[in-house]
Amino acid sequence: MRLITCPYCGAGCRAYVKKELSRPFMIEYVTDINVPNDQGKLCPKGNAMLEHILSKERLKVPLKAVEEGKFVKISWKEAINEIASFIRDHMKDDPNKLMFIAGGKVSNESAYLFQKLARSIGTNNVDNTSHLCHGVSVKAILDANFERNWAMYDDIEKSNVVIVWGTNLAETAPLIFRRVLKAKKGGAKIIVIDPRKTKTTKFAGIHVRPFPGTDIALINALINLLMERRNARSAHFTASDLKIISKYTPERAEKITGVPARDIEKIAREIALAGEGVILWGSGIALHSNGYDVIRSIITLASMVDFKVLPLAGQNNSQGVMDMGVVPDLLPGYRRYDEVDFFREAWKNEGLPTEAGLDIPKSIKEAQKYNVSAFYIMGANIAVSFPEAEKALKRAEFVVAQDIFPTQTTELADIVLPAAAFLESDGSTTNAERRIQWGSRVKWPPKDAKPDWAILRELGNVLELEGFDFYFAEEILREISTLVPQYANASPRTLIRTPEGVRWSMEPHSGPVRTYTSERMPTLEPPVMITVRYVGQFQTGTMTKRSPSLNVMWQDLPILVSEEDAQKWGIKDGDRVRLVSENGEYIGTVKVSKTVIPGTIKAPWHEGANRIMGLEIDEETGLPQMKACSCKLERVE
Ligand code: SF4
Numbered sequence: 001m002r003l004i005t006c007p008y009c010g011a012g013c014r015a016y017v018k019k020e021l022s023r024p025f026m027i028e029y030v031t032d033i034n035v036p037n038d039q040g041k042l043c044p045k046g047n048a049m050l051e052h053i054l055s056k057e058r059l060k061v062p063l064k065a066v067e068e069g070k071f072v073k074i075s076w077k078e079a080i081n082e083i084a085s086f087i088r089d090h091m092k093d094d095p096n097k098l099m100f101i102a103g104g105k106v107s108n109e110s111a112y113l114f115q116k117l118a119r120s121i122g123t124n125n126v127d128n129t130s131h132l133c134h135g136v137s138v139k140a141i142l143d144a145n146f147e148r149n150w151a152m153y154d155d156i157e158k159s160n161v162v163i164v165w166g167t168n169l170a171e172t173a174p175l176i177f178r179r180v181l182k183a184k185k186g187g188a189k190i191i192v193i194d195p196r197k198t199k200t201t202k203f204a205g206i207h208v209r210p211f212p213g214t215d216i217a218l219i220n221a222l223i224n225l226l227m228e229r230r231n232a233r234s235a236h237f238t239a240s241d242l243k244i245i246s247k248y249t250p251e252r253a254e255k256i257t258g259v260p261a262r263d264i265e266k267i268a269r270e271i272a273l274a275g276e277g278v279i280l281w282g283s284g285i286a287l288h289s290n291g292y293d294v295i296r297s298i299i300t301l302a303s304m305v306d307f308k309v310l311p312l313a314g315q316n317n318s319q320g321v322m323d324m325g326v327v328p329d330l331l332p333g334y335r336r337y338d339e340v341d342f343f344r345e346a347w348k349n350e351g352l353p354t355e356a357g358l359d360i361p362k363s364i365k366e367a368q369k370y371n372v373s374a375f376y377i378m379g380a381n382i383a384v385s386f387p388e389a390e391k392a393l394k395r396a397e398f399v400v401a402q403d404i405f406p407t408q409t410t411e412l413a414d415i416v417l418p419a420a421a422f423l424e425s426d427g428s429t430t431n432a433e434r435r436i437q438w439g440s441r442v443k444w445p446p447k448d449a450k451p452d453w454a455i456l457r458e459l460g461n462v463l464e465l466e467g468f469d470f471y472f473a474e475e476i477l478r479e480i481s482t483l484v485p486q487y488a489n490a491s492p493r494t495l496i497r498t499p500e501g502v503r504w505s506m507e508p509h510s511g512p513v514r515t516y517t518s519e520r521m522p523t524l525e526p527p528v529m530i531t532v533r534y535v536g537q538f539q540t541g542t543m544t545k546r547s548p549s550l551n552v553m554w555q556d557l558p559i560l561v562s563e564e565d566a567q568k569w570g571i572k573d574g575d576r577v578r579l580v581s582e583n584g585e586y587i588g589t590v591k592v593s594k595t596v597i598p599g600t601i602k603a604p605w606h607e608g609a610n611r612i613m614g615l616e617i618d619e620e621t622g623l624p625q626m627k628a629c630s631c632k633l634e635r636v637e
Contacts, residue, residue, distance in 0.1 A: 002440035003015075010317075012432065013041075013042055045550065047549075055405070059410070061418060064414065095121050097371055097373045098375075099125045099375050100123075104315030106321065107451075108430060109428065113476060114378055127357075129360065136291045144299045144515075150434070151308035156176070156179040157186065161277035166284025168198035176280075191267055193207075193208055195597045196602060206266060214257040218264065221268075244519055245517055280309075280311075281295065289522050300516050316431070317430060320428070328358055365388055375398075383411075385539065386611075387611045402417040402452060418446075420452070453476055488506075489503075520621065528601070529600075529601045529609065559591070559604075561593070576635070
């Protein structure tokens with residue numbers, strides 16, 4: 001029996017897989033409580049994790065586009081040579097014309113080789129799709145010097161107060177939510193901060209509903225109240241912090257957020273008296289244009305009472321792709337470019353670039369300005385997950401898309417490369433509590449499909465780049481464990497023999513926490529569309545929409561509107577409506593729901609509703625507004 005890791009959310013649940021003659025696979029639940037999947041349980045997605053692998057729609061051979069939407073089969077040799085000759089032409093000219101984008105579902109070994117390929121070619125234009133969400137959280141924790149309070153799942157159960165902020169944890173990471181329920185059973189107070197009513201809010205002792213984008217006013221008011229209490233240890237605030245905080249009385253915060261002042265006081269009291277506590281947050285916080293500010297402010301709040309923090313990684317390897325340096329401004333292990341000599345020596349390549357590269361929003365939104373004319377996309381359906389990506393890919397001179405299924409992104413590619421799925425390749429992933437876990441190959445990939453890292457190895461070798469001679473994923477992990485300090489304990493020998501995985505090995509920095517306060521809030525005029533996720537679907541549905549058992553219950557996901565707004569707009573269940581923003585429109589079927597706060601509309605992320613957000617980049621924060629946007633609702637006649 002071989003141990004694998006669920007390919008969906010960042011919880012990192014594990015399962016043993018055993019082959020059977022009558023059925024292709026059967027999952028046996030893990031019973032080892034040291035494995036962080038909560039005593040062998042899996043959520044509906046985890047239970048169905050093997051279904052999509054067997055879909056007849058898998059990509060099985062390399063393809064070349066001959067005209068729009070029409071592909072012919074080609075050999076691996078032709079595919080790799082074609083990509084290599086395009087890259088060679090650009091290497092001579094300007095490697096920054098290339099943009100490399102990886103999804104948060106690829107293994108550490110594939111992610112590491114991906115950025116090594118980009119940098120060896122001479123560009124730092126490399127990014128991952130989790131960067132704007134989990135990446136913002138990781139950066140905020142490191143910048144604040146708060147790694148020592150980065151929680152593990154066990155910390156949730158030990159807490160007297162658990163704050164779940166901007167995430168419907170019961171649906172997005174049900175096995176982490178089980179820990180919250182255990183804490184509640186043990187007497188912990190559960191506080192949920194979310195404008196929506198969700199499965200998670202049903203279990204809250206206190207649920208408050210700030211209007212989308214206004215969380216920072218609520219945090220400032222909580223900091224203000226905590227400062228007034230003597231039993232809250234005070235962080236070392238700067239004069240400018242104090243000036244900001246002093247303005248935010250509970251009454252002022254009520255006016256901005258809509259959360260009653262008495263509830264803000266109640267939350268402050270619970271936090272101050274908790275002793276041990278933890279704050280969990282998700283994309284509802286991070287994906288706003290002020291996401292970094294909000295997260296740094298949450299960390300400042302947590303530091304006042306010594307709470308732990310746990311950002312919830314959305315994808316199975318959101319953490320790992322960040323650790324591997326699949327980001328334009330950091331090398332593997334979060335090394336900065338002034339340490340580039342370390343990698344120049346290790347990779348025997350004096351030409352590694354030192355200028356920060358482009359991130360995904362810039363490479364899409366400002367492709368023309370930055371002269372980006374080619375994309376290499378590995379394991380990401382950016383045509384759906386990123387507003388305006390479809391346009392950028394259509395305009396590009398050359399697009400390579402590597403995935404396990406045809407997607408809206410592979411449809412726009414010039415060369416499509418068939419990749420192995422998670423259990424068709426050995427490799428490691430790193431979950432939300434920074435636990436690195438090895439997943440074993442259980443079956444061979446279909447027909448000509450290959451592991452992502454093996455495809456990159458071939459390309460690197462054809463391009464005659466140094467350091468691509470790997471025959472096993474273990475060899476790449478060995479290189480990672482010698483060059484990435486956080487993975488020093490994760491040698492292949494240790495990791496493969498340790499079912500519970502190993503945690504980041506880095507000692508947290510000592511020194512004081514760096515406080516941070518802000519008043520920056522996006523302007524959102526009602527009605528505001530918020531994207532939502534459901535337990536039975538994942539990201540753009542590349543895998544879950546090919547899973548028969550999940551599609552029985554979770555398809556044709558509706559647009560949810562409040563009773564008050566439905567009455568005002570004269571719409572009812574089953575009506576077709578169009579949500580129109582400055583950047584596009586999204587059509588869906590209405591369901592009137594008590595779970596929606598008036599003035600907001602809930603639309604399913606999995607169906608691509610996020611594409612109407614636009615990719616306008618906030619000049620001050622450098623981040624786009626990707627969680628909520630103002631829109632108009634029109635009835636489709
Ligand atoms: Fe998979 Fe996440 Fe469900 Fe665990 S909670 S089984 S990792 S989808």
